[in-house]
Amino acid sequence: MIVKIIGGHGGVSPGFKATSYLVDGKLLIDAGSVASGIPIAGQTQIDNILISHSQLDHISDLAFLADNCFGLKGKPFEIWTNEEVRTNIMTHLLNDAIWPDFTKLPSGKDPTLRFNTFEAGETKEIGDYTVTAVKVNHMAGSLGFIIEKGDTCVVFTQDTGPTDEIWKIANQKKNLKGIFSEVSFPNSLAQVANDSLHHTPATIKEEIKKMPGEVPIFLGHLKPNFQDLLYSEIEALGEPRITILGSDDASFVF
Numbered sequence: 001m002i003v004k005i006i007g008g009h010g011g012v013s014p015g016f017k018a019t020s021y022l023v024d025g026k027l028l029i030d031a032g033s034v035a036s037g038i039p040i041a042g043q044t045q046i047d048n049i050l051i052s053h054s055q056l057d058h059i060s061d062l063a064f065l066a067d068n069c070f071g072l073k074g075k076p077f078e079i080w081t082n083e084e085v086r087t088n089i090m091t092h093l094l095n096d097a098i099w100p101d102f103t104k105l106p107s108g109k110d111p112t113l114r115f116n117t118f119e120a121g122e123t124k125e126i127g128d129y130t131v132t133a134v135k136v137n138h139m140a141g142s143l144g145f146i147i148e149k150g151d152t153c154v155v156f157t158q159d160t161g162p163t164d165e166i167w168k169i170a171n172q173k174k175n176l177k178g179i180f181s182e183v184s185f186p187n188s189l190a191q192v193a194n195d196s197l198h199h200t201p202a203t204i205k206e207e208i209k210k211m212p213g214e215v216p217i218f219l220g221h222l223k224p225n226f227q228d229l230l231y232s233e234i235e236a237l238g239e240p241r242i243t244i245l246g247s248d249d250a251s252f253v254f
Helices: 056-069 083-092 165-170 187-196 201-208 224-235
Strands: 002-007 020-023 027-029 048-050 077-081 113-117 123-126 129-135 143-149 152-156 176-182 217-220 242-244 250-253
Touching (some): 056 077, 077 083, 083 113, 129 165, 143 165, 187 201
Parallel strands (some): 027 048, 048 077, 077 113, 217 242
Antiparallel strands (some): 020 027, 129 143, 143 152
16 A cells, blocks of 8 residues: 655645645545646546545645546546535535536536545445544544555544544554554644644644554644644654654655
8 A cells, every 4th residue: 555645734835735645546535735736647547535524625626636637537536525524515615606516517427526425433445445434533524544455554533633433443453554643733832732623742642652552653734834843842752653744745655
């Protein structure tokens, strides 16, 4: 399993792209920067899209992905998420006012985007992958995903503050190869992180105690305006299995 970090940040600025992870070139996790982050030829190769929640930095490029690939694929992008997220996207983004409804273009029978309901607690076969959706501690319908292919399992919490259920399940996986989670704010903004349901280096230190041991941890969603400070505070944790996703367009093989 190859995980490409198209964008791994919790904000947008030159050199910093919002969250989009691409697995084996086929399975996209969140759509914060996919249209701006890879060529259109690569965009058309995506089959399935997991959306963790409906905040803008995780869905914005659904609009441009659909526009870029309109008429080029011969089949729809299959979007997998829960009903709350689908409703939010359709109400506030693909509503023919902010952006065209690509679930009906070029036609309802032949759409560019097609939603599939995927609720917390469900496990589905999606392409070559077995994917389990797990509720995590964030807003806008947030899900984490446990993705398995062959003898490899990788966990993606995406946006979340301190949470529990996904670690209970992850600790049962004997084939777990990697954990992708987040640290958004420095310790000095602990109240902001708490109110917005994100992690600081201090809270991720406690969260790691819940995670399976000896598994590499990849921390993304760093806010661009705090990246240097976050690097310093995360490195001060002294946790050798942490990799900080400070540079976009990186790939990891599991």
